[in-house]
Amino acid sequence: MEKFTPFESRMVALPRDNVDTDQIIPARFLKTISKDGLGDQLFNDWRYDAEGKPKPDFVLNKPESKACKVLLAGDNFGCGSSREHAPWALTQYGFRAVISTSFADIFKGNSLKNSLLPIVVPPDVHAELLKDPTGAVKVDLASQTLTLASGRKVHFPVDDFAKHCLLEGIDELGYILQQEPAIAAFEAAHPAGIDTRA
Amino acid sequence: MKSRTVIEKIWDNHVVAERGNAPTLLYIDLHLVHEVTSPQAFDGLRQRGLRVRRPDLTIATTDHSTPTTPRGFPIVDQIAKAQVEKLIQNCKDFGIHCYPLGSDKQGIVHVIGPELGLTQPGMTVVCGDSHTATHGALGALAIGIGTSEVENTLASQCLLLKRSHTYQVRVDGALKPGVSAKDIILALIARIGIGGGTGSIFEYCGSAIRSLSMEERMTVCNMSIEGGARAGLVAPDDTTYQYVAGREFAPKGAAWDQAVARWRQLPTDEGAAYDKSIVIDAATLEPMITFGTNPGMGIPIRGAVPNPSDISDPLERDSLARALVYMDLPAGKPLLGHPVNVVFIGSCTNSRISDLRNAASVLKGRKVHPSVRVLVVPGSQQVKAQAQAEGLDQIFRDAGADWREAGCSMCIAMNGDSLQPGEYSVSTSNRNFEGRQGKGARTFLASPMTAAASAISGKVSDVRELL
Numbered sequence: 001m002e003k004f005t006p007f008e009s010r011m012v013a014l015p016r017d018n019v020d021t022d023q024i025i026p027a028r029f030l031k032t033i034s035k036d037g038l039g040d041q042l043f044n045d046w047r048y049d050a051e052g053k054p055k056p057d058f059v060l061n062k063p064e065s066k067a068c069k070v071l072l073a074g075d076n077f078g079c080g081s082s083r084e085h086a087p088w089a090l091t092q093y094g095f096r097a098v099i100s101t102s103f104a105d106i107f108k109g110n111s112l113k114n115s116l117l118p119i120v121v122p123p124d125v126h127a128e129l130l131k132d133p134t135g136a137v138k139v140d141l142a143s144q145t146l147t148l149a150s151g152r153k154v155h156f157p158v159d160d161f162a163k164h165c166l167l168e169g170i171d172e173l174g175y176i177l178q179q180e181p182a183i184a185a186f187e188a189a190h191p192a193g194i195d196t197r198a
Numbered sequence: 199m200k201s202r203t204v205i206e207k208i209w210d211n212h213v214v215a216e217r218g219n220a221p222t223l224l225y226i227d228l229h230l231v232h233e234v235t236s237p238q239a240f241d242g243l244r245q246r247g248l249r250v251r252r253p254d255l256t257i258a259t260t261d262h263s264t265p266t267t268p269r270g271f272p273i274v275d276q277i278a279k280a281q282v283e284k285l286i287q288n289c290k291d292f293g294i295h296c297y298p299l300g301s302d303k304q305g306i307v308h309v310i311g312p313e314l315g316l317t318q319p320g321m322t323v324v325c326g327d328s329h330t331a332t333h334g335a336l337g338a339l340a341i342g343i344g345t346s347e348v349e350n351t352l353a354s355q356c357l358l359l360k361r362s363h364t365y366q367v368r369v370d371g372a373l374k375p376g377v378s379a380k381d382i383i384l385a386l387i388a389r390i391g392i393g394g395g396t397g398s399i400f401e402y403c404g405s406a407i408r409s410l411s412m413e414e415r416m417t418v419c420n421m422s423i424e425g426g427a428r429a430g431l432v433a434p435d436d437t438t439y440q441y442v443a444g445r446e447f448a449p450k451g452a453a454w455d456q457a458v459a460r461w462r463q464l465p466t467d468e469g470a471a472y473d474k475s476i477v478i479d480a481a482t483l484e485p486m487i488t489f490g491t492n493p494g495m496g497i498p499i500r501g502a503v504p505n506p507s508d509i510s511d512p513l514e515r516d517s518l519a520r521a522l523v524y525m526d527l528p529a530g531k532p533l534l535g536h537p538v539n540v541v542f543i544g545s546c547t548n549s550r551i552s553d554l555r556n557a558a559s560v561l562k563g564r565k566v567h568p569s570v571r572v573l574v575v576p577g578s579q580q581v582k583a584q585a586q587a588e589g590l591d592q593i594f595r596d597a598g599a600d601w602r603e604a605g606c607s608m609c610i611a612m613n614g615d616s617l618q619p620g621e622y623s624v625s626t627s628n629r630n631f632e633g634r635q636g637k638g639a640r641t642f643l644a645s646p647m648t649a650a651a652s653a654i655s656g657k658v659s660d661v662r663e664l665l
Contacts, residue, residue, distance in 0.1 A: 017517045018392055018492050022631040027612040031263050031277040033237035033284045045633045050619070074513050076393035079426065079492075080631060082328040083235065084344035105362075105396055105428050106328060110344035159360065160219035171346070173246070176354045179223055182215040183251075183356055186225050193457065194228065194316060194447050196257040197295045 001115055003169035006140040007096060009069035012059055013133030014043075019073060020080035021107060025089040027081075038085055039092025060093070070137055072129055073100040077118075078107025087114040097139050099146070101126050112162040113171065119146055119156045128152070141166060201467035203364050204433040205399050208339040208464065212322045214356055221358040227321040228338075229351050230307045231258040231294065233285040234612075235326030239349035240288040250292040252355045257316060258289050258296040261306045265614045266575050266602035269300055275614065292352070305578020305604040308332035308546040312416065313580055315445025319434035319461040324351055329546045329628065331422040334431030335415035337438055337464055339399070341429050362428045363473035365398035369406040371480040376662035378556065379414035380548060380626065380645035382406065383421040384486035386478060388496035395427030398474060401466065402432045406480035412441035413550040420547045421628050424493040433465035485661060488630045488643040489533050490521035495630070497533065499648065499660045505529040524632055525640050526620075533642065533658050539621040541572045541653040542635070543646055544602075545609035548626035549577030551584050553646045558590045560650035560664055561597040567656030572599035573615060575607040599653065611636045624652040 029041045047058050054061040071090065077100040078086060087110050090098070097117040108118045117139065121129070128148060129135070135149035141163060146154045165172060202210070215223040229252075236258075243250070250256060263278040265271070273279035282299060289296035297303045303310060308329055311317040319337035324330060326348040333340035347357055369382055387394070400422050407415065415432045422430025432438075439458055442448045449457040484498035495518070497503065503522065506529060509515040522529055527536075543549070543557050554576065566572045574594045576582040582604055585591055591601045608615040609627035611634065617623055619638025626649050630641035642658060651661035 015513060016520070017513045018494075020492065020629075020631045022629065022634050026633050026637070027262075027610045030234050030612060031275070031281050033281055034241075035238050045637055074517075076396065076426070079392055080328065080423070080629060082326060082342040082344050084238075084346060102393060102396060104393070104426060106342055106344060106423075110346065113344070113346040159221070161221055161358070164219070172358050173242075173346075173350050173353060175220065176223065176350055176356055176358060179215050179217075179354075179356070182223065183225070183354060186214045187355075190225070192227070192252075192255060193318060193321075193449060193453075195254045196228075196316065196447070197254055197293075198447075 001169045001171055004115055004117065004141050004166040006138065006142070007069060008136055008138045010134050010136045011070045011072045011129070012065045012068045013072040013130065014059055015072065015074045015130055015133070017074040018076045018079055021078055021083050021086040022080055024078065024086040025083065030083060030085055035088050038089035042089040042093045064134055067094065069094055069096040070139065071095050071098045072133060073098050075101045077103050079104035082106045084110045084114070087111040087116045091116050099129065112166065115166060117141060117166065121146065121154055121156060125154050201470040203401055203466040203470045203472060204337065204431065204464050205339065205364050205401055208320055208322065209361065211320065221360045223356050224322060224359050226324050226351050226355055226357060227255060228311070228316055228323045229256045230311055230323070230325035231256060231348070232262055232307050232327065233260045233281045234262040235345050236288065236348055237281065237284050239345050239352055240292065242349040243292070243352055248353045250294060250352045253293040255355060256294045256352070258285060258294050259304050259307055259310055260285055260299050262606045262610055263612050264299055264605040266605045266607045267614065269603055278613065302579045302583070305580065306546045306549065306606055308420065309549060309577030309581065312336055313578055315442055315448035318442060318448070318457070319438055320464050324357065328423040329420050331427070331430045332416050332420040332546055334419040334422065334429055335412055336442065337431060337434030337461065339429055339431060342423060363398040365395055365400050365427065366472040366475040367400045367402045367478070368404035368475065369402065369478045369480050370404040371406055373406060373480050373483060376485055376647060376665055377483050378645045378647060379410055379417040381483050381486045382478070382480065383418045384488065384493070384496045384643065385483050387421065387425045387494050388486065390425055390476065392424060392492050392494040393426045395422065395425040398427050400425065400427045400430035402430060407432055408435065411552060412437055413552045416550065417547055421493065424628055434461050485645060485648050487533055487648060487658060489525065489527060490518065491524055491630060491632050493628065493630060493643060495521060496643070500532060500534055502530055502532050503527055534660060536658045537622065538570060538624050538642070538652055538657060540617055540623040541570055541649050542608040542623055542625040542627060543649050544573065544575030544577065544607050545627035546577065546606070547628045548646050549575060549581065551581050553626065554581070554585050554590050557646040557650040558593045560647055560661060561599065561653065562593050564597055564654050566598040566653040570653055570656050572653045573602060573608060574599050575602040576604050578604045608635055610634070611639070624649045624658060
């Protein structure tokens with residue numbers, strides 16, 4: 001993983017509540033055995049018409065949305081299926097952060113493992129952002145600060161461990177594997193009750 | 199010692215390490231693997247040169263992109279075929295036992311785990327699938343995970359997890375005829391909303407939950423994620439032990455007695471505190487149906503579709519209005535009597551033998567409406583064999599329904615079974631999201647009995663009129 005560095009970007013606003021991962025990446029694109037090629041299918045059913053042509057009125061198809069790294073989303077973003085294809089599609093499109101008033105648990109965890117920062121803001125900040133939905137924001141993970149176009153600085157919460165992993169560009173598995181002695185000790189004290197190969 | 203909930207007891211029993219600012223390293227007793235969320239995880243292992251730490255605690259099957267057409271048929275979709283074959287290859291390479299297409303034990307991962315006796319009380323269970331909570335019915339802490347966590351579990355048999363809040367869902371009283379486990383969970387989600395359980399694990403309790411069979415408890419636990427919860431479970435009791443006893447992977451002899459003695463320690467202690475609670479009176483519940491594009495948009499079968507103009511919050515109002523446009527439904531009118539094109543009876547929510555018996559009891563001696571296509575998809579090949587031994591397949595066929603092979607089928611519509619754009623279904627599955635059953639498809643979620651009643655009339659129906 002690359003280290004998560006501070007950046008500034010304009011936003012793409014999709015202020016709909018309860019956007020589920022079936023919208024972010026429909027199930028029919030989950031037949032792939034790789035992580036690649038999902039960015040073009042991001043929000044497929046909202047983004048393309050029946051012939052597969054981009055719908056000009058959908059926000060991701062607007063010229064000003066190109067190169068935006070921040071998605072301004074509605075409440076409970078990423079609910080539903082546990083598919084990690086959702087953050088893969090979002091990051092492949094170019095997003096590095098999603099701002100919302102809340103995120104679904106599994107999506108939030110999956111995003112943090114893929115250098116996609118879920119930023120939770122209070123409703124009043126969300127409302128201010130929506131007043132200028134294509135405005136630029138600054139994201140600084142180290143200080144956990146979101147700077148709005150108005151200059152207003154907002155502190156956002158991030159799990160300490162996830163923050164450390166993002167800033168250092170390391171993934172969880174390396175840390176877990178370092179716990180080998182503890183895992184082995186646990187296994188020795190807790191013999192398994194099943195053997196799936198029996 | 200502090201009073202603890204069953205959730206806290208299972209958690210505490212599996213803590214491997216708690217270091218510094220890292221989340222808890224939790225041991226996983228059973229890892230279920232399927233074709234869709236695993237290929238990238240196995241590739242990750244290869245890239246790092248890692249093996250699967252505990253293949254003996256890992257099991258695989260194909261279900262999601264797997265067709266439900268007769269088993270001798272080839273998989274027509276070449277991309278799906280490659281995915282199914284990739285799983286089989288990965289299992290071979292990493293020494294994991296797989297129930298592939300063609301096996302008489304293949305089926306939906308959340309159906310076969312309990313059915314084979316692999317899922318047991320007190321276990322931690324994970325799967326790269328959000329409906330893993332199904333296994334909570336057995337008193338297990340069962341968590342849906344993403345592909346990175348599938349890789350972590352394959353490599354280490356552990357996950358880094360933060361403790362969730364505990365959320366007591368108490369359902370007391372007796373269900374009325376025609377009202378089922380599916381209606382309990384749809385009613386809960388309608389009440390708390392699809393984000394209501396975010397950050398929490400549900401413990402379902404109360405007299406109504408206690409009187410449910412194990413399969414009915416699976417239906418309830420299955421849709422915990424639709425209430426936003428990380429997991430949902432029912433503390434084990436005699437119903438649980440009777441269900442597990444004698445199953446293929448269940449402990450036998452003296453080991454069984456020891457296991458039950460251990461499991462009896464799991465239920466929530468007197469006086470244990472929950473972070474949140476809700477109480478539902480089972481006697482007041484009606485058959486439920488969803489009208490919108492998330493599972494929280496549910497109403498009693500005779501209720502009216504809500505009106506966006508009654509909602510003050512602008513984003514909430516917008517989301518209801520958008521849902522009604524997508525579903526092409528008028529606000530303020532009942533759903534009862536709305537024409538349907540397809541009825542789907544199946545999915546990890548409602549494809550077990552008792553679900554099929556319920557549907558068959560309604561369809562027996564009746565015909566499905568000529569304008570409706572009805573798919574009955576057993577959750578596993580073992581459920582299929584049992585249904586056929588009981589003659590249920592004949593009841594479905596005689597009624598004019600299509601009797602299929604086991605798989606996720608029309609719940610996820612990535613396997614050849616799907617609706618046409620604009621079509622309406624009454625579906626016993628768990629999600630009515632836009633496009634979930636095919637691009638442009640419109641889904642009404644309901645119980646197997648409501649689905650069967652709607653299949654007969656060709657419109658959304660109240661099964662109680664047929665009882």
